[in-house]
Amino acid sequence: MARLARLVVPHYPHHVIQRGNDQQLVFRDEEDYGIFLKWLREAARRFKVSVHAYVLMPNHFHLLATPVDDTGLARMMQWVGRYYVPYFNHKYQRAGTLWQGRYRTTLIDPARYFLACSRYIELNPVRAELVGTADHYPWSSCAHHVGIKSDPLVTDHALYWALGNTPFEREAAYRELLSHSLKSEEIQAIRSATNKGWILGTEQFKQNIAKQTSRRLSPVKRGRPKKSKEEKRTDLVNNQAT
Numbered sequence: 001m002a003r004l005a006r007l008v009v010p011h012y013p014h015h016v017i018q019r020g021n022d023q024q025l026v027f028r029d030e031e032d033y034g035i036f037l038k039w040l041r042e043a044a045r046r047f048k049v050s051v052h053a054y055v056l057m058p059n060h061f062h063l064l065a066t067p068v069d070d071t072g073l074a075r076m077m078q079w080v081g082r083y084y085v086p087y088f089n090h091k092y093q094r095a096g097t098l099w100q101g102r103y104r105t106t107l108i109d110p111a112r113y114f115l116a117c118s119r120y121i122e123l124n125p126v127r128a129e130l131v132g133t134a135d136h137y138p139w140s141s142c143a144h145h146v147g148i149k150s151d152p153l154v155t156d157h158a159l160y161w162a163l164g165n166t167p168f169e170r171e172a173a174y175r176e177l178l179s180h181s182l183k184s185e186e187i188q189a190i191r192s193a194t195n196k197g198w199i200l201g202t203e204q205f206k207q208n209i210a211k212q213t214s215r216r217l218s219p220v221k222r223g224r225p226k227k228s229k230e231e232k233r234t235d236l237v238n239n240q241a242t
Contacts, residue, residue: 006197007107008070009209013052013157015117015194018077018103019060026088026098027058033139036061036084041153043079047072050155053118055125055140062121064108066157077103106193107209109201113190114159117200118145120182120190134178146178147171 008014020026027033033056044051044065049072053064067073085098108117122145125137134142144151145160147167163173193200199209 006074006105007199007213008067008073008105009107009212010067010069013064013066013108013110013114013117014073014105015108015121015190015200016063016065016073016077016103016105017060017194019100021097021100023059023100024098025058026060027056027139028092032088032091035087036080037139037153039080039083040076043076044153046079047076049073049076050157051141051153052114052155052157052160053121053141053145054153055121055137055142057124057128057130057139062124064114064117064121066155073105104194104197106197107199107201109199109205110157110159112202112205113186113200114157115177116182116186117190118160119177120187123178123182135175142178145171146175 027036036056040051040054043049048068050066051063052066053062055062065073065076067076081099088098089095108114118141122134122137122140122142125131125140126134131137134140135146135148141151141154143149144154160170160174164170189200192198199206201209
């Protein structure tokens with residue numbers, strides 16, 4: 001079966017995940033994390049992609065990003081890989097692929113899932129039991145969102161700004177959101193949509209996007225399609241004639 005083409009719609013946020021091949025480490029020390037972020041910042045600027053949230057885990061990474069066109073996201077990912085993979089292979093005297101196939105992405109319904117996806121990304125180290133709280137993990141956008149430090153990679157989304165009228169109000173509101181665990185159904189929805197490449201959003205959002213694109217936006221139901229009443233009548237006549 002042919003791979004489903006990635007759906008990228010300009011000016012909408014997308015959740016992106018890239019895993020290490022066979023779950024191998026893709027970041028082994030602080031230098032690796034730092035240089036990856038450096039190249040990611042350069043690529044985001046070069047290809048006009050706004051990164052709203054991110055986390056670099058030892059064997060994979062997540063991004064929540066909005067491109068201004070339909071090619072910028074792919075070009076950003078390719079550009080980072082073109083620089084980071086040779087660096088990593090040379091440093092650790094290895095050869096071959098670093099990533100587990102192509103990166104995965106899903107289009108996000110911002111009104112329904114943007115803040116949930118941002119929290120999902122930044123709470124990843126907590127779920128993995130690497131830290132007790134998300135703001136203690138050094139390789140994510142969480143410290144930026146809760147006011148610990150400014151991160152030059154992060155472009156705040158309008159929905160983050162809507163959390164308060166001042167930086168202090170926004171940071172306090174976001175910290176409060178992080179203190180509440182995501183519902184299991186939200187986690188499952190985010191994971192399933194990203195792994196399968198389907199839109200993460202309400203039915204109304206999916207219908208609106210369908211008007212802008214020319215591709216299938218939801219899974220096809222298994223089994224044969226239901227027959228119309230006319231087809232059923234025709235089958236009945238044919239059966240009676242035999």
